[in-house]
Amino acid sequence: MGFEIRGNRKPGGGRLVRERAAYFELMEQGYSTRDAARIVGINLRTGKRWRNGWHSPPHDQKPVPPIYGTGPASASPETADSPGTSRFLTETERIHIADRLREKATIRRIACELGRSPSTISREVRRNRRPMPNGGFAYQPFHAHRRAERRRARPKTGKIGQNAELRDFIQDHLILRWSPEQICRVLRARFPDRPEMHVTHAAKRISRPVKNMVMISERPAEAADRAVPGHWEGDLIIGKDGRSAIGTLVERSTRYAMLVHLPHGHNAQATRNALAATVETLPRHLWRSLTWDQGSEMAAHRAFTVATDIPVYFCDPASPWQRGSNENTNGLLRQYFPKGTDLAVHTPEDLAAVAAELNSRPRKTLGWETPAARLRELTAPLS
Structure with missing residues (x-):
């Protein structure tokens, strides 16, 4: 997103309407709170205040509600660095509920401000209110949050x-x-x-919700039969403690593999930028679509599509066979990049060498041709 920071801005000198709109647009595209604030030139605290609202402002100013659920500018708790998930109320939301109850706001009004169902707010107050010595009840946010956390199911041993x-x-x-x-x-x-x-080999990654997904059922039929080249499958292989990753791309027709260097992490912004750069290394006619799982690293898929004109389709949950070529390639790559190792130590040259070795292996499914040879046939007329 090309955003130019205005100069000569004085603190308190304006409402930063343009910056606020750009900030929310970046959040919608999958940027983190910190990165969005940096790009539009605002303080991180200001960005968090825009996102979360201002519950106890000074100088008798009116509270500002959080922006959850208020349209395209809103961000889910996950993509906005919130500690909870979209399913559960966060501590910040409970503080907002308590503040507004003291101000005699209605349940329906509070629900609207938080982008929640009125029944969710009503149930929260009823379940987590605290009995008082005088026989009444009081809703205390920190007490309510502790009670809710204790009731949540704990993970069981697998x-x-x-x-x-x-x-x-x-x-x-x-x-x-x-x-x-x-x-x-x-x-x-x-x-x-x-x-x-008995166990299943399907990898069930716990992923953050990705907005505005276009599912694999809407992908062109030509991608399914592998007759037309240019339809790719993608994923990440993750390193030790989830701190590093390598992007993997496989073309469905030729089984040609490309490895994506991710030196700046594998969040939505870093993944989008690295994929967009990788696309430029092959002719445009070889990029018709990209199919991914529902991992949060593709939260900025719409921004990727805008930048590259390549549509992104998402697999159904826990359905790795819908990216079968990519899953097979990821298994082969573990011979070079074992699980539990730091993948950040590998340079772009290392990744290129591994990809070249994979693409030089003859494949039974290609009549014992190699992916590299098949790709050369597709690029030769244009070279």
Whole structure:
């Protein structure tokens, strides 16, 4: 987004209407609060105040409600660095409820300000209010937040963690470089009558909601049969503690793979910028669509489409087979980039060398041609 910061701005000298509109537009595109504030030239505290509202302003000014749910300028709690999720009320929202109840605001009015259902606010006050010595009740936000947190279900130990035999089997075969799918198939064949030894290889990433997704069911039919080149599948492979990542792209027709260097992290903005730069390395006719899972790294997919004119389609939840070529390639890449390692140490040259090696392997599905040879056939007439 090309935004030019105005000069000679005096504190308190204006309402920064243009900056505020640009800030919300950036938030909608997937930028973080900090990055959006930096781009439009405002203080981070100002950006957070615009996003969260101002519940207890000085000098008898009126409270300003948060912008959740107020249209295109709004940001979900996840993309706006809020501690909660869109499903659960945050501590900030509970403070706003308490402030407005003291001001005698109606439940419906509070719900409108927070972008929540009136029944959500009514249920929150009823469940989490506190009995007082005089026989009445009071809604105290911090007490209410603690009560709500205690009631929330805690994560349980997973199936693999509960079964030492299953865990050892999986670990032993991962050391042998078996793929997750191979392990799952053998487990079912070897222990047909023991469901406690059956697992699924589908990776279920817990992702933040991505706005305005266009689902894979709306992708052109030509992408499904692989007859027309230019339709790509993409994903990230994640490094140690989730701190680093490498982007992976696979063209469905040729199985040609490209690796995306992510030196500045793998948030929405960094991923969008790196993908947009990668697109420029191949002819435009080889970029017709991109299919991704619902990971939050693609929260800025609309900005990517605007910049590149490439539509992005999203897979259904927990459906990795809808990006089968990409999933297979990610499995092969773990031979070069093992799980639990720091992926940030690899340079763009390292990634290019790995991709070149993969693209030089003959593939049965290509009649034992290589992805690199197939891609050369597509680019030769234009070279």
